Amino acid sequence: MKATTPAADRPQRRFNLLGTLVLHFRPRRVPERTLRFTLTWGLGGMAVVLVLLQLFSGLLLKFAYAPVPTQAYESLVRLQEGFLFGRLVRNIHFWSANLLVVVVCLHGLRVFFSGGFHPPRRLNWVVGLSLLILVLASNLTGYLLPWDQLAYWATTICLGVLEYIPLVGSRLQQIALGGPQIGPAALRNFFALHTAVFPALIVMLMAFHFWRVRKAGGLVIPRAPAEELAKPAMVPTNPDLLLREAAMAMAVIAGVLVLSLLYDAPLGQPANPGLSPNPTKAPWYFAGIQELLVHFHPSFALLIVAALAFGAFYLPYLHYAETPAGVWFASATGRRTALAAAVVAGVATPLVVVLGEYAVDFSAMMPGLPQALSLGVVPTALLIAVVAGFYAVMARMFQASRLESVQAVFVFLAVGWALLTATCVFFRGQGMELRWPF
Amino acid sequence: MKPSKIQTPGAQKSNEAPAEVTRRSFLNILWAVLGLAALAEFLWLTVSFLRPAKPGSAESETDTVVPAGALTAFAPGTVTAFQKGEFYLVRLEDGGFLALSCKCTHLGCTVPWVEKEKKFLCPCHASAFDITGNVITSPAARPLDTYTVTVENKIVKVDTGRRFKRSRFDSGQPVYPPKE
Numbered sequence: 001m002k003a004t005t006p007a008a009d010r011p012q013r014r015f016n017l018l019g020t021l022v023l024h025f026r027p028r029r030v031p032e033r034t035l036r037f038t039l040t041w042g043l044g045g046m047a048v049v050l051v052l053l054q055l056f057s058g059l060l061l062k063f064a065y066a067p068v069p070t071q072a073y074e075s076l077v078r079l080q081e082g083f084l085f086g087r088l089v090r091n092i093h094f095w096s097a098n099l100l101v102v103v104v105c106l107h108g109l110r111v112f113f114s115g116g117f118h119p120p121r122r123l124n125w126v127v128g129l130s131l132l133i134l135v136l137a138s139n140l141t142g143y144l145l146p147w148d149q150l151a152y153w154a155t156t157i158c159l160g161v162l163e164y165i166p167l168v169g170s171r172l173q174q175i176a177l178g179g180p181q182i183g184p185a186a187l188r189n190f191f192a193l194h195t196a197v198f199p200a201l202i203v204m205l206m207a208f209h210f211w212r213v214r215k216a217g218g219l220v221i222p223r224a225p226a227e228e229l230a231k232p233a234m235v236p237t238n239p240d241l242l243l244r245e246a247a248m249a250m251a252v253i254a255g256v257l258v259l260s261l262l263y264d265a266p267l268g269q270p271a272n273p274g275l276s277p278n279p280t281k282a283p284w285y286f287a288g289i290q291e292l293l294v295h296f297h298p299s300f301a302l303l304i305v306a307a308l309a310f311g312a313f314y315l316p317y318l319h320y321a322e323t324p325a326g327v328w329f330a331s332a333t334g335r336r337t338a339l340a341a342a343v344v345a346g347v348a349t350p351l352v353v354v355l356g357e358y359a360v361d362f363s364a365m366m367p368g369l370p371q372a373l374s375l376g377v378v379p380t381a382l383l384i385a386v387v388a389g390f391y392a393v394m395a396r397m398f399q400a401s402r403l404e405s406v407q408a409v410f411v412f413l414a415v416g417w418a419l420l421t422a423t424c425v426f427f428r429g430q431g432m433e434l435r436w437p438f
Numbered sequence: 439m440k441p442s443k444i445q446t447p448g449a450q451k452s453n454e455a456p457a458e459v460t461r462r463s464f465l466n467i468l469w470a471v472l473g474l475a476a477l478a479e480f481l482w483l484t485v486s487f488l489r490p491a492k493p494g495s496a497e498s499e500t501d502t503v504v505p506a507g508a509l510t511a512f513a514p515g516t517v518t519a520f521q522k523g524e525f526y527l528v529r530l531e532d533g534g535f536l537a538l539s540c541k542c543t544h545l546g547c548t549v550p551w552v553e554k555e556k557k558f559l560c561p562c563h564a565s566a567f568d569i570t571g572n573v574i575t576s577p578a579a580r581p582l583d584t585y586t587v588t589v590e591n592k593i594v595k596v597d598t599g600r601r602f603k604r605s606r607f608d609s610g611q612p613v614y615p616p617k618e
Binding site for chain 2: 153156157159160161163175180181273274275276277278279280293294297298363371372375430431432433
């Protein structure tokens with residue numbers, strides 16, 4: 001077995017690319033318990049495979065695509081109809097892009113709930129979130145490239161939101177658009193960002209991410225809440241870990257292929273700057289923001305998003321009394337508070353959405369006030385009060401520690417966000433009115 | 439500073455009196471300053487490279503003024519769409535002209551004029567504007583943007599080069615043709 005070869009023999013070994021180069025950032029041995037599928041669910045590895053699929057399929061697409069408004073759409077039609085497997089390659093790119101967002105989010109949740117963000121893994125939590133942002137940015141910039149109605153208008157409203165960022169907003173929008181509206185300059189910018197800047201940043205940051213995993217001594221070792229860890233039993237990385245990873249990678253590739261064969265990436269009517277479709281929705285991963293925009297003044301919706309993002313980045317640095325790495329949901333109390341939070345958010349969010357649609361209209365209730373107050377300050381203050389109150393109740397009712405209460409708030413907000421996203425994607429019809437999806 | 443095994447005269451001195459500027463520390467500072475200056479230059483270069491062409495530059499100056507048509511072609515109380523400049527030429531009931539941008543001020547969708555309801559209705563998020571561009575229904579927070587209208591020799595012209603934001607419609611905004 002390779003892993004047990006004495007060190008003295010190594011220089012005489014034949015040229016071994018796998019062992020010497022590809023695996024140099026892996027440890028030679030890993031704790032046996034970290035191989036448990038229910039620790040990682042293979043999510044980090046899935047993300048790597050999807051990124052690789054993205055790079056390869058994207059590289060192929062680059063040979064077919066013309067980043068000019070007058071030719072972009074036609075070049076895609078030509079790709080799909082004229083190129084051998086052209087449609088399949090585009091479908092693979094489409095599906096692995098969307099799956100990547102899902103997988104990266106789930107990976108983040110897994111790390112959070114298994115206590116993988118405590119020291120020495122705090123910085124890697126920040127790196128991981130940065131990677132999520134880059135993945136979202138890649139997705140958004142890629143969304144415009146097909147230059148059909150869906151692409152054009154979804155990107156228009158996404159860039160429209162930029163204008164509400166205080167101070168730098170209009171400037172930022174100007175730079176992104178390169179003109180009064182989405183046109184050749186915007187497409188050029190998006191193409192450059194999508195095919196060069198973001199992939200390069202993602203690959204570099206991924207390398208850093210993996211290095212930090214290694215520096216932290218590998219993954220958290222799963223354990224029961226009360227269990228103390230003795231010296232863990234180790235197994236060789238090759239083959240114990242590598243075989244599992246290879247199996248996972250092949251399963252992911254097979255899955256993406258099946259999806260790509262069954263469901264085509266959308267390509268609607270060519271973009272028409274004079275005609276907005278009804279309704280126009282942002283890509284699904286930004287639909288949560290769009291749903292917030294229905295309820296809040298745009299500046300305040302962005303403020304909430306910024307606060308959530310900052311909170312997510314700051315999570316590991318809140319000085320917790322205990323740092324139970326490897327214990328799912330921190331403790332027995334943590335499990336109860338998390339469940340309570342999920343139930344409360346699961347009931348409250350749809351209730352608020354429905355009330356906001358049919359019963360409560362802040363701007364009509366306060367006719368004298370400007371919108372920034374009635375749709376901005378008032379509902380934002382309410383939201384802050386709800387979150388703070390929820391934190392206090394969790395701490396009081398369950399005698400929850402800071403970590404357990406913070407986790408409960410995280411669950412509350414995450415479930416709420418997921419439901420807002422689902423509301424916008426499935427339950428909003430013409431003019432963004434609520435409707436049944438079926 | 440980490441104590442080094444090789445005691446150079448400079449290091450010795452800086453250990454005893456850290457405030458004193460040695461040749462080495464002076465050169466180090468100089469390098470740092472030069473490096474930062476170089477970095478700033480590159481940043482400035484990158485930013486100015488990426489900045490979009492200024493509105494005053496030669497490329498964008500050409501024909502931003504769109505001749506909309508003869509004065510008599512626009513009856514009071516009508517809205518005429520111009521695909522090329524992406525604006526609406528509105529003639530109010532009192533004869534005043536307004537050129538309204540067709541971009542919704544909420545998120546930038548194109549708002550069609552609905553003649554039946556006498557409203558601009560945004561298909562994206564259901565904002566509604568009246569004929570002067572004022573908001574009737576949120577989420578849009580401010581009225582439709584305007585362009586400058588001029589009337590010369592009974593020809594109405596609209597300058598699409600600059601878009602003006604406003605907080606509400608007021609009587610100073612419409613342009614009235616000179617009385618005959």
